[in-house]
Amino acid sequence: MNLYPAFGLLLVDDEPSFLRSLSIALERSGGINHLHRCQDSRQVMDILSRENIGLVTLDLTMPHLSGEALLRRIVEEHPDVGVIVISGLNQVETAVECIKYGAFDYFVKTDEQSRLIEGIKRAIRLQELRQENLELRRRFLNDTLEHPEAFADLITDDKAMRSVFQYLESVAPSGQPLLIGGESGVGKELIARAAHALSGRRGPLVCVNAAGLDDNVFADTLFGHQRGAFTGADRPRAGMVEQAADGTLFLDEIGDLSPASQVKLLRLLQEGEYYPLGSDRPKRARARIVVATHHDLDARQRDGGFRKDLYYRLRTHQVWIPPLRQRKGDIPLLMDHFLAEAADELGKTPPTYPPELPVLLANYAFPGNVRELRAMAYDAMSVHRSRTLSMEVFKRAIASGRPHLPATAEASTERAVFAPDEPLPTLHEVADLLVREAMRRAEDNQSIASRLLGISQPALSKRLKKLRDSGHEPL
Template identity: 70%
Template sequence: MTITHQPSFGILMIDDEASFLRSLSIALERRGGYNHLYRCQDSREAMDIIAREPIGLVLLDLTMPHLSGETLLKQIVEDHPHIGVIIISGLNQLETAVNCIRLGAYDYFVKTTEEDRLIEGVRRAVQMQEMRLENQAMRRKFLTDTLEHPDVFADIITQDKGMRSVFQYLESVSGSSQPVLISGESGVGKELIARSLHTLSRRPGPLVSVNVAGLDDNVFADTLFGHHRGAFTGADKARAGMIEQAAEGTLFLDEIGDLSLNSQVKLLRLLQEGEYYPLGSDRPKRIRARVIVATHQNLEQKQQSGEFRKDLFYRLRTHQLEIPPLRKRQGDIPLLLHHFLDEAAREMNKSCPTIPKELPVLLANYSFPGNIRELRALAFDAVGQHRGKVLSMESFRRALNLSASAVDSPDNPAASLFDPEQPLPTLQQAADLLVDEAMRRAQGNQSIASRLLGISQPALSKRLKKKESGPEDG
């Protein structure tokens, strides 16, 4: 069975006391969830281990025979400046601590300090190192504009630059153990993105998806944490929760914005401590899965209004990305339309219909409130009604007519349409501007332009002829 290393880089512990190395290893594994550990009892071997192994963080004792911790700190900082160093000393001396920080140490702890502070300090250092590695990877990808694993995204049909940036970001953060927040309107494909991230992470466990919308606090806890036999009335046998089922894999929580405040507290504790209690149990279990959450809601607004916990919001947004809506990916509409028409034709055992040349223009002027999911439904409906050689546009026209607005409209259109420092156009000038814009968006197609304007095609044709002939004399 493949074991997932946590973190992705190694943590090297250097101390001449074998008993302290053992106890520190146990604490890091049990309390921190870290298993990518290396021990060094002879300080003279430390630099060779660092050169040979993928070390990203060093926990260093100061008082050792042969090479002192201070000497090693200077060598590590000079030869491997990318490696973080935490000093763990038996001496509680302020001057020594300040000098170590000045030399480049990330933090300083005393061995007799309570274990919780030490584990939290290591956790902070690990997160800093992970963020540094991810930033390096992102800079490299954006500068070269490359994807290392394009095959992972084969099921996501797109040629959009914004989506390519999303893919590059996913590759950069795939090795992290931190949560990922995926935002985007309903129907943009957030679960596909979560699935791609899980594949990129190469975690040996499964992807387990849970839609948390509508779950009350008890059902949420039971779904995630599981329960022991007799934990509550009707619990006649033990049941593993989704966290346990996703062990060594990925736990995907969809519609996280709908979670109640009480359930938010439980999720926050899980992410902070890395531990949870199955219902009816007093023994904690460690979470070994990575957590990905998704929402179509604006969590920042929800936390400002008190509907979403601020501490959970900041914990979830360690890594965050937003999937652009379909109306901002107009170049993808023809690709997706072809794909869905072909899929529908195969499913209904029909020949794939020919697309009328004006259909992509019509769809480019539709706002798609349901995004990709809506386009798929329209395509399937059209193929279901299809009888001839050329695809009927009727179902698409109905969708356009039912839309409150064929294009994005701001909350206060009057505030953005006209410059308050400029004179207003006349009604005739405004009408001409509207006609020009409609014809531009419709790519010269009068039938589509008339629909955008809410007038008949003959009325639009009359306006265009009048416009071409110029104002009448007199």
């Protein structure tokens, strides 16, 4: 069984019955099972020096060493450890003093136990975020990846992608949800697989595509059902949450969930429990939730298309995968990888390709991202016969795909091109600027430059000749 949280929670009280009841409540109500118990306050400092403890619940009234004295020592010698004070007396002055000394919170034993459990859960989340921030800072400052093997399936040399990898390593031990954003085809499922590998969880990665699932199918898929729950349910079935126990549940296309399904997912995240269809007995979820979407959930929750409370639950940890057009340096790496992969599957020798092919691809927006590039490579290999790979398959794919630019590319055409306080250039000046820029992007390849400009190659040649004759070099 996986331990939660990643750091230990030390319960300190001289009453064995209270320690036992609190331990049971934490495990049942919060899924918190990484627990250490201590009845003798004199042993606490030794335990803190020996074990990986992140949070302490501390009774104030104990023999030998009082809770207040112990609180001061913990704050002084172990400032990274959080402390929650639990007292048998409701004393405001004492509570204020404990907070001044550095305690996270103060509870009275006679309070409702659910209130104490929620306070401990809140403190755990704060400690997790604090540790993750420290770890993230360390990784970025050192520019390190401690587990590069987890990202072996992600072909990239991009700095932004490396930052994503470093972030994933930092939040890997967390039990909180992870939200993966990015356009279709960028590799969100590969990122989810890397996050699962980094987590060290012993359970499996279970993937569910939420797109197109109505509320009943969603509930049955995730939570399973009891026998007789509905017509045709002649035997019980475990849902995906149960199948992913001690592992990771990956929900793809979460932005397409119906409002009713969003409520069910919110309860799963908030309470950590669920009800199989036809059952009135809750089950505890033991899977970490990772979700992905190509939608802008921030915009969707603002216009009412996605629940705000669910959105804020999901975004505790989040990464955004940049589209392929923003990491053009990866295109040659991915092309080599996909061509070799396709050649192996088709029983062919990996081909060479014209040097202008990467230039052609670098000037395409790739609305389908990495998935589209892979399809191009496989299509080209399927018709490949000679030693050098033909560019025709790529040219046809680009010609058919160019009108369908993603929304972000369409929006970019609306930005201001000319400074409002500067005079407008003439049509001839604009045409010359376009020609120069197209030749620069095409690395002097006239065939590619003419495609970028939407004119024929002879027409471009004429414009280039005019530029040279007028004394202006094209580049």
